[in-house]
Amino acid sequence: MAPFEVDWSELPKELLGSVLQYLPYVDIIRFGAVCTSWHSAATDKSYSLAPQLPWLMLPYKVGHEGKESRKFLNLTENKIYQIKLPKEIRHSRCVGSSFGWLVILDRFCRALLMNPFSGAIIHLPPTETFPDVLSVNRSKPSGEIDSYRILRREPDREYSISAARLRVALMSKALITADPLIDNNYMVVAIGFSGLAFCKPGADSWTQLDRTNLRNSFEDILYFNGLLYVLHRRGDIVAWDVIDLPLNESTKVTHPCRMFLLRAPQPIENWFVRKRYLVESSGDLLQVLLWFREKWGRHNVFDSASCSVCRFDQSSKTWVEVDSLRDRVLFLSPNCAISLSAHDFPECRENSIYFGEYFWEGWLECDPNVSHQNLGVFNLEERRFVRYSSCASQRIKPPLVWVVPNFR
Known part of the structure; x- marks a missing residue:
C-alpha cells in the first residue's frame, strides 16, 4: 500500500x-x-x-560607514546576523526606533523612516523646514547637499554647518506614535537642537512644538495614552496632548523627581545619575535611572554601575520607587524603550532590564577585569548587572538601538 x-x-x-x-x-x-x-x-x-523579541542593531566599525549592511544581535539564538539594508543606511545615524521602524538621518542629514527587515522607506519633510534650519547649500558640480544655514540660539546668530555635523546635532531622539502601515494618523516627534518638533503624514514641513527649552535640557520622550511625555534632566515631566496639535503651551503633570525621593544604590556622595529613561510597562509610566559610581578621588573614572526604577503615581503626582517589574522585562537604549512579558520569552530573565549601552571593565560584578565592551542586563531582585553579550574593544560611532522585527 x-x-x-x-x-x-x-x-x-x-x-x-x-x-x-x-x-x-x-x-x-x-x-x-x-x-x-x-x-x-x-x-x-x-x-x-x-510578540517578537527585539534585536539589537550594532554600530558599524570605523571605516565601514559606507557599507549597506549592519549586524544585528538576536537574543533568542544568541547569534549575530548581518542584514543588507537600503543604501540610505550608509553614513547614517539612527535617532529612534518604534514599531520596527528606524528614524534615520542619512548622509545628507535628510530624515526618513526605514524598516530594516522589509527595506521599506518613508521620507519625512526636508531638513531645511526643521525649526531654526534656515536654508540648504548644494554643491555646484553635483547638486548634492553640502551644508546648511542654521540659527543658533543663546546668542542668536546664523552660521553654516556641514551635513555631517548637523546629523549629530539635529535630533538627539525621535519616536513614532503608531505603525505607519497600520495607522495613517501617526506622528514623528523629535527632540531637536532647538526644542521639540513634529511632522505628520503628507506634511511638507516640520512644526515647532516647544521652543522654550533647548535640547540639552531634555532627557527622554515617550508617547503613552495619547500624551507625549517629555522628561527633563532634572527629573520633572511635561506632558503634551498631541491629538489636537499644534499646541501653544504644555502642562506639567508632576513635581520634579528629586534625588531624596529615590533610594541610591550606594552612598550618594560618589554616585550620580548617568541616564534617565521613560518607558510604559503594563499600563504604568516608569522612569529608569542608570547610576554610575566614580572612583574615589578620580573624576570621570568609574568603577561600578547600578539601576533604580520609579513608577509615576497618578493620584499623588509623585514618583514611587519599585523593587520589582513583576513578570516584565525592559529593553532600553538611547533611542528606544520596550517592555515585554517574560512569559513570552523564557530565554530572557524576568524582572530585568537589558541595556543597549556599553559597560566597561569594572562595572559588571560577574566579570570585573574584562578588556572589552560588555552589554549588561540588570536584575532588580539581585540588584546587580551581568553580561549578556560583548563586543571587541574599538572605537564606536552610532549608538546601539533595539528594534522589533516587523517585515510586513
Missing part, C-alpha cells in the same frame, strides 16, 4: 496562519521560503503574529 502523501503547499491558509502565531522572526522567514502559498500566508497582514 502506497504511503499517504501530503502536498504541504495545499495546506489550508487558516492552518498556516495559526502556526505563524507561535513563530519567532527567523522561523517566519524560513516558513515563508518553503513555497509560494506559505510565503503568502507569512506576509498576510490579516494574521496576527506572536
